Amino acid sequence: MRDSKFQELIGSIDNLTPSQRQRLLDKIGNMEHEQGETRLLERADGSLPQCPHCGTSDPVRWGQSQGVQRFRCRKCGRTFNLLTGTPLARLRYKERWREFAEAMREGKSIRKSAELSGIHRNTSFRWQHRFLNVPARPK
Numbered sequence: 001m002r003d004s005k006f007q008e009l010i011g012s013i014d015n016l017t018p019s020q021r022q023r024l025l026d027k028i029g030n031m032e033h034e035q036g037e038t039r040l041l042e043r044a045d046g047s048l049p050q051c052p053h054c055g056t057s058d059p060v061r062w063g064q065s066q067g068v069q070r071f072r073c074r075k076c077g078r079t080f081n082l083l084t085g086t087p088l089a090r091l092r093y094k095e096r097w098r099e100f101a102e103a104m105r106e107g108k109s110i111r112k113s114a115e116l117s118g119i120h121r122n123t124s125f126r127w128q129h130r131f132l133n134v135p136a137r138p139k
């Protein structure tokens with residue numbers, strides 16, 4: 001955005017009605033929320049992670065994939081994120097995990113669970129396998 005446009009925008013904020021102001025604040029709040037979620041998949045101190053493929057610690061930030069920060073290793077050239085190497089790596093449709101896991105817990109068949117959460121049956125076989133490999137945390 002050009003500076004002059006931005007000045008206009010800032011200037012126009014004074015003229016907002018209370019409800020418009022609230023909508024603006026909600027919008028900004030949502031943006032910060034989304035950025036916050038992205039940061040969850042980076043290290044809390046902002047340091048760069050080790051490459052899970054070759055074990056060196058020399059990555060660069062390499063764009064984002066589905067809201068998750070990706071890194072690229074400067075040594076081996078492969079990309080990864082903080083889930084790489086865990087059972088949850090590369091699972092898509094994160095919003096469907098819960099539905100799928102819920103259906104499984106209720107004792108529904110893999111096929112039925114897949115249907116209910118709208119994923120392909122082949123995906124569900126893979127997911128079931130991964131979910132079962134996630135170490136249970138005492139809680």
Ligand SMILES: [Zn+2]
Nearest residue numbers: 051054073076
């Ligand atoms: Zn590497």
